[in-house]
Amino acid sequence: MNDIMKFDNELSIEKSRPSKRGLHFNCPACQTNIPASHLRKNEPKLPELSEFDAVRHFTRLSKYNFSVDTHFYPLGSCTMKYNPRINEEVSALEGFTSLHPMAMDENAQGTLEIIYDAQERLCRLCGMDDATLWPVAGAHGEYTGILLAKKYFSVRGEERDEIIVPDSAHGTNPATASMAGFKTVNLQSNAQGLLDLENLRKSLNPKTAVIMMTVPNTLGIFEKNIKAICDMAHQNGTLVYMDGANLNALIGIIKPGDFGIDMMHLNLHKTFSTPHGGGGPGAGGILVKKILSPYLPKPKVEKKDGKYFLSDDIPHSIGRIKAHFGNTQVLLRAYAYLLKHGPEEFAQIAENAILNANYVKASLEKIFPPYSSQYCMHECVLTPPEELLKNGIRTLDIAKRLLDYGFHAPTIYFPLIVHEAIMIEPTETESKETLDAFIAAMKKIKEEADKDPEILKNAPHTMPVKRLDEVLAARQPNIKW
Numbered sequence: 438m439n440d441i442m443k444f445d446n447e448l449s450i451e452k453s454r455p456s457k458r459g460l461h462f463n464c465p466a467c468q469t470n471i472p473a474s475h476l477r478k479n480e481p482k483l484p485e486l487s488e489f490d491a492v493r494h495f496t497r498l499s500k501y502n503f504s505v506d507t508h509f510y511p512l513g514s515c516t517m518k519y520n521p522r523i524n525e526e527v528s529a530l531e532g533f534t535s536l537h538p539m540a541m542d543e544n545a546q547g548t549l550e551i552i553y554d555a556q557e558r559l560c561r562l563c564g565m566d567d568a569t570l571w572p573v574a575g576a577h578g579e580y581t582g583i584l585l586a587k588k589y590f591s592v593r594g595e596e597r598d599e600i601i602v603p604d605s606a607h608g609t610n611p612a613t614a615s616m617a618g619f620k621t622v623n624l625q626s627n628a629q630g631l632l633d634l635e636n637l638r639k640s641l642n643p644k645t646a647v648i649m650m651t652v653p654n655t656l657g658i659f660e661k662n663i664k665a666i667c668d669m670a671h672q673n674g675t676l677v678y679m680d681g682a683n684l685n686a687l688i689g690i691i692k693p694g695d696f697g698i699d700m701m702h703l704n705l706h707k708t709f710s711t712p713h714g715g716g717g718p719g720a721g722g723i724l725v726k727k728i729l730s731p732y733l734p735k736p737k738v739e740k741k742d743g744k745y746f747l748s749d750d751i752p753h754s755i756g757r758i759k760a761h762f763g764n765t766q767v768l769l770r771a772y773a774y775l776l777k778h779g780p781e782e783f784a785q786i787a788e789n790a791i792l793n794a795n796y797v798k799a800s801l802e803k804i805f806p807p808y809s810s811q812y813c814m815h816e817c818v819l820t821p822p823e824e825l826l827k828n829g830i831r832t833l834d835i836a837k838r839l840l841d842y843g844f845h846a847p848t849i850y851f852p853l854i855v856h857e858a859i860m861i862e863p864t865e866t867e868s869k870e871t872l873d874a875f876i877a878a879m880k881k882i883k884e885e886a887d888k889d890p891e892i893l894k895n896a897p898h899t900m901p902v903k904r905l906d907e908v909l910a911a912r913q914p915n916i917k918w
């Protein structure tokens with residue numbers, strides 16, 4: 438943002454001037470052929486703007502934003518990586534975009550084939566047996582997975598109503614467990630940020646349906662006892678759910694199916710490169726082991742004699758979870774990404790994601806102590822040093838100051854178990870130059886905090902809006918019109 442660009446928060450309706458028009462329909466037929474009964478009585482309450490006014494208005498608004506395409510965006514737990522443009526081209530191909538959602542199978546062969554093949558490839562990549570790509574968000578995938586577990590136990594006649602969720606799990610995990618009607622049993626992590634096996638042993642009981650593991654967990658640490666955890670759960674008849682939204686750290690390196698995961702979701706919009714954030718469309722497909730196949734949602738994409746079709750023939754299906762084909766455009770982008778990278782390249786992606794996170798961590802650990810001293814995976818969790826906290830500097834101040842230096846703030850105050858957490862996920866697509874610039878900005882901010890804490894407390898200084906009252910904004914949004 439340069440200084441010339443003053444913040445203009447006028448709404449388009451406020452810019453409106455009588456009789457300004459974008460498009461003129463001068464053809465007489467447009468006006469006369471519409472029966473009077475279909476014509477509106479009052480003018481619609483729309484802004485009257487020239488086309489140029491409208492273009493400037495929206496282009497200006499878009500520039501007030503931070504985005505992956507304009508700024509380094511190290512938002513932990515979100516995998517804000519570069520989204521290759523070829524994905525956009527693929528998902529915009531007319532054959533896909535003009536497909537009617539109620540199209541007969543024979544007219545939807547291309548889309549069905551892609552969904553089928555994407556499922557197969559994802560299963561292979563993760564060592565799982567079966568899949569559904571209908572869920573439209575990570576949290577939706579979790580919910581679908583837990584409904585499968587519920588059905589699985591009900592068909593077996595087992596009454597299990599507890600789900601174990603370690604405190605290092607993503608917040609959507611306990612929320613999912615409660616939404617699906619289970620009791621959540623919280624497990625405290627040990628000092629290394631890992632699950633304590635003894636604690637787990639004590640918590641497992643005949644009522645435990647599922648244990649939900651975020652791998653790597655929200656501290657950016659790999660659960661090194663994951664195989665033992667799965668074995669212990671299985672001995673108790675408990676299923677293991679893996680929140681695989683952080684697959685960017687593992688893809689191509691390990692297969693969750695190999696260490697005993699029964700079901701998992703993927704955030705295709707994160708790991709498999711769809712622009713996301715701000716509540717945009719996602720895809721949280723789930724992969725399962727054979728034992729859970731009979732419960733998958735309807736319809737299932739099947740293949741017979743070289744033809745693809747949607748089948749409702751799933752004996753104990755939990756039913757439909759989404760109309761039509763899920764968020765097909767996200768699936769198409771994910772598919773383009775899957776085809777572009779073979780298994781070896783995926784391992785390289787994960788390795789570079791891990792390398793970048795450890796590079797940031799190692800470069801900053803002297804001034805911003807990490808939560809854990811061990812190597813992190815694709816993201817690291819840092820904290821402000823004690824002396825800054827004593828001077829009244831908070832993580833929020835550091836995040837706001839980063840905006841002045843042209844960086845989107847990292848995730849802050851998450852994971853909840855880390856006091857004043859700063860969670861940085863650089864992703865594999867950032868260059869060393871960008872990481873060095875970010876590291877330099879963090880160091881500069883630390884110096885500023887030592888010399889003149891007010892700079893931080895009043896940051897950002899260069900943004901069009903300063904500190905918002907976030908609670909008020911959420912409770913009483915000022916939606917002017």
Ligand SMILES: *Cc1c(COP(=O)(O)O)cnc(C)c1O
Binds near residue numbers: 607651
């Ligand atoms: C992002 C994320 C989720 C939730 O995914 P949505 O698509 O936002 O619903 C769940 N778990 C983890 C670990 C995540 O990073």
